[in-house]
Amino acid sequence: MTESGQENGGGKLLSIIIPAYNEERRLPASLAKIDAFLQQQPYGAEVIVVDNGSTDRTVAVASEFAASHHWAQVIQASVRGKGLAVKVGMQAACGDFRFICDADLSMPIEEIAHFLPPHSNGFDVQIATREGQESRRIGEPFHRHLMGRIFNRIIQWTALPGMQDTQCGFKMFNRAAADDLFSVQQMVGIGFDVELLFIARKRGNNIREVPVTWSFDADSRMRLIYDSLYILLEIQQIHRNWQRGFYARPGS
Ligand SMILES: Nc1nc2c(ncn2[C@@H]2O[C@H](COP(=O)(O)OP(=O)(O)O)[C@@H](O)[C@H]2O)c(=O)[nH]1
Numbered sequence: 001m002t003e004s005g006q007e008n009g010g011g012k013l014l015s016i017i018i019p020a021y022n023e024e025r026r027l028p029a030s031l032a033k034i035d036a037f038l039q040q041q042p043y044g045a046e047v048i049v050v051d052n053g054s055t056d057r058t059v060a061v062a063s064e065f066a067a068s069h070h071w072a073q074v075i076q077a078s079v080r081g082k083g084l085a086v087k088v089g090m091q092a093a094c095g096d097f098r099f100i101c102d103a104d105l106s107m108p109i110e111e112i113a114h115f116l117p118p119h120s121n122g123f124d125v126q127i128a129t130r131e132g133q134e135s136r137r138i139g140e141p142f143h144r145h146l147m148g149r150i151f152n153r154i155i156q157w158t159a160l161p162g163m164q165d166t167q168c169g170f171k172m173f174n175r176a177a178a179d180d181l182f183s184v185q186q187m188v189g190i191g192f193d194v195e196l197l198f199i200a201r202k203r204g205n206n207i208r209e210v211p212v213t214w215s216f217d218a219d220s221r222m223r224l225i226y227d228s229l230y231i232l233l234e235i236q237q238i239h240r241n242w243q244r245g246f247y248a249r250p251g252s
């Protein structure tokens, strides 16, 4: 990794935003993997860990890492919710490409290369997908996959037709899309992925689904049934927000 990313006009090519809630166990290993990966890359990058309300040592382990890696920082947001954490991180980021990255690295960090130039050329938003022939799901119990597919059908019917996997926690936004979408994002919780993709489609953004290898991790902050049902309520809210003009470009 270059210190300043001079080949990139002094800016950074990549920002990795990691929402983290009670991740003291998973975060150190993931940060070490990201560090090792970035050291091998020719471009400048930054890592932003965003906590909100963790009750364990998440902030301490992330701060320890940031203290010894000047391109890493920790942000503490006040209100809970992955959506808010991602929004805060994206708005603090400075990279040309900004990547949401779950703390568990259930997608190996090396796959991020598929979201960067030249693969990213012409795309505003790129989302990791665990569906399709080129994707690989490792270790996922059958009933979890089935629930996920049913849930995806419901999301397709109600908000995002044709989109095979909206919920994978790895998504890339180019600078323009990030500046635009996160400035109008309203959902602070679980519904934020659907909301961002919904707005991106309405904007006519070019969205690409990127097949990835993904490993199931039973350790989850999500409450499977409750959160799935809650997203449906949030989808109703997204449609209401759209009708009320909440997603209009600021100043338009
Ligand atoms: N900052 C923050 N991160 C969260 C919150 N809820 C979930 N996350 C993070 O979101 C990511 C996905 O969570 P995970 O438990 O792996 O969910 P799953 O993969 O969907 O089962 C992880 O990095 C979590 O730490 C939250 O309220 N605040």
Ligand SMILES: [Mg+2]
Pocket: 102, 104, 106, 217, 219, 220
């Ligand atoms: Mg996970």
